[in-house]
Amino acid sequence: xxxxxxxxxxxxxxxxxxxxxxxxxxxxxxxxxxxxxxxxxxxxxxxxxxxxxxxxxxxxxxxxxxxxxxxxxxxxxxxxxxxxxxxxxxxxxxxxxxxxxxxxxxxxxxxxxxxxxxxxxxxxxxxxxxxxxxxxxxxxxxxxxxxxxxxxxxxxxxxxxxxxxxxxxxxxxxxxxxxxxxxxxxxxxxxxxxxxxxxxxxxxxxxxxxxxx
Amino acid sequence: xxxxxxxxxxxxxxxxxxxxxxxxxxxxxxxxxxxxxxxxxxxxxxxxxxxxxxxxxxxxxxxxxxxxxxxxxxxxxxxxxxxxxxxxxxxxxxxxxxxxxxxxxxxxxxxxxxxxxxxxxxxxxxxxxxxxxxxxxxxxxxxxxxxxxxxxxxxxx
Numbered sequence: 001x002x003x004x005x006x007x008x009x010x011x012x013x014x015x016x017x018x019x020x021x022x023x024x025x026x027x028x029x030x031x032x033x034x035x036x037x038x039x040x041x042x043x044x045x046x047x048x049x050x051x052x053x054x055x056x057x058x059x060x061x062x063x064x065x066x067x068x069x070x071x072x073x074x075x076x077x078x079x080x081x082x083x084x085x086x087x088x089x090x091x092x093x094x095x096x097x098x099x100x101x102x103x104x105x106x107x108x109x110x111x112x113x114x115x116x117x118x119x120x121x122x123x124x125x126x127x128x129x130x131x132x133x134x135x136x137x138x139x140x141x142x143x144x145x146x147x148x149x150x151x152x153x154x155x156x157x158x159x160x161x162x163x164x165x166x167x168x169x170x171x172x173x174x175x176x177x178x179x180x181x182x183x184x185x186x187x188x189x190x191x192x193x194x195x196x197x198x199x200x201x202x203x204x205x206x207x208x209x210x211x212x213x
Numbered sequence: 214x215x216x217x218x219x220x221x222x223x224x225x226x227x228x229x230x231x232x233x234x235x236x237x238x239x240x241x242x243x244x245x246x247x248x249x250x251x252x253x254x255x256x257x258x259x260x261x262x263x264x265x266x267x268x269x270x271x272x273x274x275x276x277x278x279x280x281x282x283x284x285x286x287x288x289x290x291x292x293x294x295x296x297x298x299x300x301x302x303x304x305x306x307x308x309x310x311x312x313x314x315x316x317x318x319x320x321x322x323x324x325x326x327x328x329x330x331x332x333x334x335x336x337x338x339x340x341x342x343x344x345x346x347x348x349x350x351x352x353x354x355x356x357x358x359x360x361x362x363x364x365x366x367x368x369x370x
Contacts, residue, residue: 106291110288110291110292113288114285114288117284117288121321159288159292163285163289166285167276167277170275170281171254171275171276171277173276173320173321174275174317174321175255175258177320177321178255178258178272179258181272182262185262186261186262202266202267202268
């Protein structure tokens with residue numbers, strides 16, 4: 001995904017870094033500013049203009065990572081900054097949608113909390129469904145085409161996708177840990193067997209296994 | 214803990230709170246059903262390690278039934294507009310923490326592990342006490358409802 005977006009944005013990446021001389025962090029700040037501007041536009045009733053600004057903010061957001069990758073400027077600080085700014089962008093755009101009456105404040109808050117949960121576990125699980133700001137465009141299309149509360153539905157999808165991703169993420173991390181623990185136990189058992197040490201006696205069967213066996 | 218105490222405590226909670234309709238489904242899902250979903254996840258790992266041999270203290274639990282799950286169950290409760298999932302899940306975790314198996318309450322955010330509380334008493338005795346208490350309470354509450362139901366029929370007559 002990153003390599004694909006880098007290829008699409010290649011000319012912009014070169015222009016922004018080599019001609020304008022902007023670092024990835026500076027580009028992240030520009031993305032944040034444009035994202036906040038998008039939120040103000042949406043809150044002020046200029047929905048289409050706000051969504052265009054939001055798309056621009058996301059495109060700029062793709063450039064900072066591209067610059068970092070291409071010019072070897074990847075850093076933990078940059079990644080953290082990028083993540084924090086992304087969350088701020090999502091927070092303000094959800095707030096703006098609620099302020100403008102497109103979604104309820106409750107749904108905006110719940111969707112944002114679910115995104116925060118995935119943000120917390122993603123560095124460990126490496127699992128992120130990516131259902132965040134992007135869903136807002138689907139909400140807009142649903143509103144325009146079907147004349148329904150599309151943004152509200154979009155935030156429901158964001159909430160569920162991220163909540164499930166959090167649950168799956170925590171289970172994945174735990175499963176990997178258990179697999180490592182078991183692998184060590186199996187290796188220890190094998191080496192003890194090779195050394196001629198008698199294996200430990202099996203635990204007595206539990207009541208349930210006695211009942212069901 | 215095993216099936217029976219969880220089922221009895223959930224039933225008792227349903228009776229005390231006077232739950233109806235979808236709340237009963239949520240109560241049994243989070244008070245008991247979470248166990249049914251949780252343990253099969255680690256079944257492939259258990260079979261790989263032990264085959265059909267019995268290992269009493271194998272770590273069957275996943276974060277699905279640890280306190281860390283409240284991070285998603287509380288928002289879900291807000292979403293559903295009822296705190297039944299959070300209440301019954303907390304009751305479930307409370308019972309599990311009464312027995313002495315290893316638990317990782319905040320994993321993957323912390324590697325802290327514990328064997329829970331009330332470790333002076335045997336697991337069996339704790340299960341028996343919970344079963345007796347919940348069973349008697351369920352019967353008492355149920356008996357009261359049956360008596361009231363019969364009394365209402367006679368009152369109408």
